[in-house]
Amino acid sequence: MTDVAVRRDTARRWLRDNGVYAAIVLLIGYNLIFTDNFATVANLNTQLVQVAPVLIVALGMALVIGTEGVDLSVGSVMAIAAAILPLYLGYGLAPAIGLALVAGALCGLLNGTLVAVVGIQPIVATLALLVGGRGLALVFADGQLKNINNAELLDLGTGKASVPLIPLVAAVLAVVAWALVRHTTVGRTQVATTGRTVRPVLLIVCGIGLLLLAVIALSTGTRINVPFIVLIAAVLAVLVWFLVRQTTFGRQLVSVGGNRAASALAGLPVRRVLMTTYVISGMLAAIAGIIATARLTASDPSRIGELFELSAITAVVVGGTPLSGGRVRVLGTVAGALLMQLIAATLIKHNLPPSTAQIVQAAIIVAAVYLQRSRSGGGQ
Numbered sequence: 001m002t003d004v005a006v007r008r009d010t011a012r013r014w015l016r017d018n019g020v021y022a023a024i025v026l027l028i029g030y031n032l033i034f035t036d037n038f039a040t041v042a043n044l045n046t047q048l049v050q051v052a053p054v055l056i057v058a059l060g061m062a063l064v065i066g067t068e069g070v071d072l073s074v075g076s077v078m079a080i081a082a083a084i085l086p087l088y089l090g091y092g093l094a095p096a097i098g099l100a101l102v103a104g105a106l107c108g109l110l111n112g113t114l115v116a117v118v119g120i121q122p123i124v125a126t127l128a129l130l131v132g133g134r135g136l137a138l139v140f141a142d143g144q145l146k147n148i149n150n151a152e153l154l155d156l157g158t159g160k161a162s163v164p165l166i167p168l169v170a171a172v173l174a175v176v177a178w179a180l181v182r183h184t185t186v187g188r189t190q191v192a193t194t195g196r197t198v199r200p201v202l203l204i205v206c207g208i209g210l211l212l213l214a215v216i217a218l219s220t221g222t223r224i225n226v227p228f229i230v231l232i233a234a235v236l237a238v239l240v241w242f243l244v245r246q247t248t249f250g251r252q253l254v255s256v257g258g259n260r261a262a263s264a265l266a267g268l269p270v271r272r273v274l275m276t277t278y279v280i281s282g283m284l285a286a287i288a289g290i291i292a293t294a295r296l297t298a299s300d301p302s303r304i305g306e307l308f309e310l311s312a313i314t315a316v317v318v319g320g321t322p323l324s325g326g327r328v329r330v331l332g333t334v335a336g337a338l339l340m341q342l343i344a345a346t347l348i349k350h351n352l353p354p355s356t357a358q359i360v361q362a363a364i365i366v367a368a369v370y371l372q373r374s375r376s377g378g379g380q
């Protein structure tokens with residue numbers, strides 16, 4: 001292989017692993033310079049609240065794609081959860097949310113059974129529920145939009161939690177530093193003379209972080225109001241990351257996605273893993289449906305969850321999880337969802353139509369899939 005080919009392959013690998021993070025940094029830098037009122041707490045809250053339901057659905061989609069599958073039914077599952085919620089709010093918020101989650105789990109169980117037991121291709125199995133699920137949701141809702149008057153549910157959609165600011169920023173910086181060190185090539189530098197590995201990025205991030213903490217402490221109060229929706233999405237992202245990286249189930253999921261036949265020969269519970277994965281995806285979609293209903297203050301099964309399956313797949317693919325399965329990048333999925341939201345918001349703030357954002361997103365998807373193809377071509 002020539003030097004040019006080596007450099008080209010290295011660049012592709014770097015873009016594949018770190019491109020989404022670099023794109024977010026560049027886009028934030030552009031908006032800080034050219035977009036009015038971008039660096040405000042109100043705008044930050046708006047962007048995070050808008051991306052939260054997509055992120056929650058994308059987390060479940062990442063697990064499914066990690067098994068070499070896909071779940072096209074997530075939008076319809078959101079609609080089913082939204083339709084069931086107001087039917088049982090008279091019994092209290094907890095029972096209504098519980099039944100909506102059970103409905104999401106049952107939808108996931110149906111998909112998992114069709115895929116793991118019946119042997120239907122995931123795209124076909126979930127397409128059936130994509131079509132039929134929204135019709136079922138409309139039946140539950142009698143084809144009508146239903147207003148929500150439950151104060152607790154509305155508070156979930158619009159309420160905020162007062163969080164200590166400095167510990168929150170410190171925790172975010174710690175996660176960013178850890179991610180750079182453990183999951184990017186720029187986080188590690190080999191010293192030629194000693195052979196030791198150093199991590200200059202960690203020192204840089206911590207230094208910048210301490211400076212930011214000092215500025216924040218001097219210029220603002222000690223607490224910040226974080227929307228409940230954002231906190232829920234953040235907690236779910238951490239839980240899914242822990243499930244994938246630190247549990248036996250996560251390792252089994254990745255193994256099944258990498259080679260289902262070999263996993264079965266090795267004695268792994270392939271069917272159980274697949275069915276559990278789709279159940280988790282269904283429950284996460286139901287949570288997103290509940291949140292969407294709380295935000296809208298109404299249950300509208302004809303609109304809630306519409307095209308969410310495409311947004312979730314986009315976030316997962318752009319985040320670096322290969323469609324061929326065998327790998328789940330939770331942090332990349334979070335970054336992918338944030339990048340898509342930033343792109344849409346940036347274009348809208350500069351008076352470009354939403355159709356332009358869709359075209360840009362399509363181009364990014366093609367580029368991400370091309371970079372994944374280079375992984376397959378490289379035999380990884």
